[in-house]
Structures are given as C-alpha cells and as structure tokens.
Amino acid sequence: MQEFNYHRPVTIAELKEFLSQPGARILAGGTDIVPRMRQGKFSASILVDTSGVKAMRFIEDQGSEIVLGALTTHQETADSALLQNINPALVTAAESIGCQQTRCRGTLGGNIANASPAADTLPPLLVFDATLLLQNKEGERWIPIEKFLLGPGKTDLREGEFIHSISFKPMIGSWGAAFIKVGKRSGMAISVANAAVAVELNDKGKISDIRIALGSVAPTVIRCRKIEQALLGKEPEMALMKEIHDASQEEISPITDIRSTEEYRDHAAVVIIHRALENAVEQAKERGR
Amino acid sequence: MKEITVSFLLNGKRTSVTSLPNRTLLDVLREDLGLTGAKDACGGEGECGACTVIMNGNSVNSCLVFIGQIEGTQITTIEGLMDKGEFHRLQKAFVEAGAVQCGFCTPGVILTAKALLDNDPHPTDQEIREGLSGNLCRCTGYNKMIDAIHLAEQGGLHD
Numbered sequence: 280m281q282e283f284n285y286h287r288p289v290t291i292a293e294l295k296e297f298l299s300q301p302g303a304r305i306l307a308g309g310t311d312i313v314p315r316m317r318q319g320k321f322s323a324s325i326l327v328d329t330s331g332v333k334a335m336r337f338i339e340d341q342g343s344e345i346v347l348g349a350l351t352t353h354q355e356t357a358d359s360a361l362l363q364n365i366n367p368a369l370v371t372a373a374e375s376i377g378c379q380q381t382r383c384r385g386t387l388g389g390n391i392a393n394a395s396p397a398a399d400t401l402p403p404l405l406v407f408d409a410t411l412l413l414q415n416k417e418g419e420r421w422i423p424i425e426k427f428l429l430g431p432g433k434t435d436l437r438e439g440e441f442i443h444s445i446s447f448k449p450m451i452g453s454w455g456a457a458f459i460k461v462g463k464r465s466g467m468a469i470s471v472a473n474a475a476v477a478v479e480l481n482d483k484g485k486i487s488d489i490r491i492a493l494g495s496v497a498p499t500v501i502r503c504r505k506i507e508q509a510l511l512g513k514e515p516e517m518a519l520m521k522e523i524h525d526a527s528q529e530e531i532s533p534i535t536d537i538r539s540t541e542e543y544r545d546h547a548a549v550v551i552i553h554r555a556l557e558n559a560v561e562q563a564k565e566r567g568r
Numbered sequence: 569m570k571e572i573t574v575s576f577l578l579n580g581k582r583t584s585v586t587s588l589p590n591r592t593l594l595d596v597l598r599e600d601l602g603l604t605g606a607k608d609a610c611g612g613e614g615e616c617g618a619c620t621v622i623m624n625g626n627s628v629n630s631c632l633v634f635i636g637q638i639e640g641t642q643i644t645t646i647e648g649l650m651d652k653g654e655f656h657r658l659q660k661a662f663v664e665a666g667a668v669q670c671g672f673c674t675p676g677v678i679l680t681a682k683a684l685l686d687n688d689p690h691p692t693d694q695e696i697r698e699g700l701s702g703n704l705c706r707c708t709g710y711n712k713m714i715d716a717i718h719l720a721e722q723g724g725l726h727d
Binding site for chain 1: 569570572588589590591592612613614617620623626627628629631632633634636637639640680683684698699701702703
C-alpha cells in the first residue's frame, strides 16, 4: 500500500483547511479509493478522511427542496422513508449498489465525485435536476449535476474543493420516477446499463413532462433530451418502444468493454427506458387518483 | 508517513492502537491484535466478504476501511461473539445445519447474518440471499447457510 500522511478533520472548517494543502485528496467511504490505492491506480500524498465530519451526513426536507449531505451512505438513502416519497428512483438505485457491506460504507458524494459512467445514483439525480453545493477554503458555489460530470472519472471539482451536499426539488401533481438497471448478475455487479425516468402526466393523461437519464452508454451518465422530446405530449399507453429506439440512435454512444458489448447496450438501453417509463407512469396514475 | 493512534471499542473492550495510516482495519486486527477470524480472500478488493466485521451495527468489509476511519466506532469480530465460553446461537446453528465446510468464509458470513438479523429478526429466504450477496463461499454452498440462519431465528437464537 502506498504511503500518505493522514488527517481526520471533525468540522467542515478543518476539512477545508486540510484539503487546501497541495496533494491532498478526500476520502469518503473508501469502497473505491482503498482498493484503487492498493492497486496503485489512485495516489495521494495527503489523505483527508471525512469519517469524523458528522455535519455532512444528513437527509433533510427543507420545504421547497430535499437536501442530502454528501456523506450520506447508500444504505441510509435506501432506508429513507422521506426519499421513498420524493425520489423513489434514487432509493431503488441505492438499494441496488454492491452488497450490504459496501452500501453501509459507500456514500452519495463519493459516487458522484467518482463520476463513473456506470454510477447508479447518478441517473436518478439527473432526472431530478439535482444541484451540488461545492465548497473549499475560498468559498462555495452551486452547480447542476449534469455540468459537474465531464468524463469517466472527470468532474468540475477544483483545487481543494469537495461536494458538501446535493439538493433537488420534489415533483408535484401526477408524477412518478423509476430506476432500472441490468448487470451480469444481481449481486455485486456493476451496471451494464442503467436508466432513470421521471414523468408527469397532465389531466388528459398525456406526458406533460419527462426526464430520462442513462448510464453506461456514453462517457458520462447523460440526460437523453432527444428521447424526452420524442415522448413529450404522447399518451403513455401507446407502444412507445419505437419512438424511444429511433430517438436513442442519435443520442447514445455505447462501447464494447469487459462488461458488455455495444450492440447489447444499444438494445438494453431502449428496453430499460421503456420499463422505467412504464413503472413511472404507473406511479403517476396512482398519484393522480 | 506519520503514525496515528486510534481508539475504538473492540468486542466491548476499549482499545487503542498506534499504526501507520496506510493499513486497513483487517491488517491491524490480524497482525497487531492477533484476531485472525477476519480473513483476506480476494486480495483487498471488497469482493468476497471474508473480512467482514460489524462496525456500529453494520456489516462492513474490514479490508476497505483504513485504520483511521474506525476512530470512535464499535467493532465486533467473530472472536467477540462468544459469551462466557458459549458459542453464539448463530455459530451453533451453523454447526447444527452443516453450514461450515472449510470454514474460511464462515466468520464473515456469520457476522453478516448477525447484522442482518439485528436489523430484521425474521428475514425471508430472498432477503437472506440478498443480505449474503457480498459473501462468497467456494465449498459449502449457500443453501445450508440459509437453513442455519432460519434455525438461529426460529429458536429465538440470536442475541
């Protein structure tokens, strides 16, 4: 294991101070960083451990917005009754990550900052237009999550900056939000493709708002605006598979890698969007009653 | 690289260790504290669950936890399950159901099962399967483990 100097701040002010040192990297749950450091794929001369910073571990209903501390674990997200009501797609995604052991350690902020194209919590955050609060010693700024993700493992995080919290607005009216993923097996598998769909139906039962995000089909998790456009105003009962398929051809660019092939991902993306849409529409009708 | 000192509750006892920070909880348990129940089977990838311990009520992979991260936590290892010379009811149930063959994965499986039952005293087969999905076994197979966990649960066996 490589060498590093270790700091364990307990306040956010201390965290900012330690992270402002050159070569400092942040450690959240460690489920990704620890094995990568062991393999020499991640290096830090100073490791700043956040396990003592309790003020960044919360799930709060602030009225117009739901705010989640970046250190909220996947298990805490999965167990949250509040989130089940507000963003059920995020709860399903958190439940599907890794196994019990990794869900109890891995954090939402860590999953976002890792910026894996296959990250499961990202599609449900993208369809809720989540905003990240980033902080460092100099100050703070808000950024839409979509703008934050730049490429595989690449984000807009600047020197000394960390994700403090994630916020999004609840949907209102007849809405639903669902997450579906496909992997090689159900336990411990990294997604071959994943999708989140959030939908709102108007009083005529037509799609009045739709947001779709896909993982593992492009360098980052992406919003699929062309597919959204193709479905807007449609009746959800119609067989929309063809619309999804045709619009997806211009939007996604999956590759063949160790987990799957381009062809399979192309096909799976259409199927999981359709399934997630069906599930979200079912919820929307239930809420509209 | 500077050494750090970490204090935590290990199997109910206040414990303090001084270590280089680039070691994991698994390293310290096995090499410094002589507790070899937690095993390394996958080489520190967090894939196999053989190093599972209970940390603040949750099962975690001790190979993925740097030693500094356990400051102020409560850790239970398989060595801490015995009470006054008696095996824990889950341990007895694993013997009873024949859920132990080579035994290498067993400490991790039993601790995962304990955290599972502590959170949900009557899990379904499916919930047990999902709960154990982070623990690999290469010889016994999983059905007998599920039998054992139900056995521990039925007798009101778990503490």
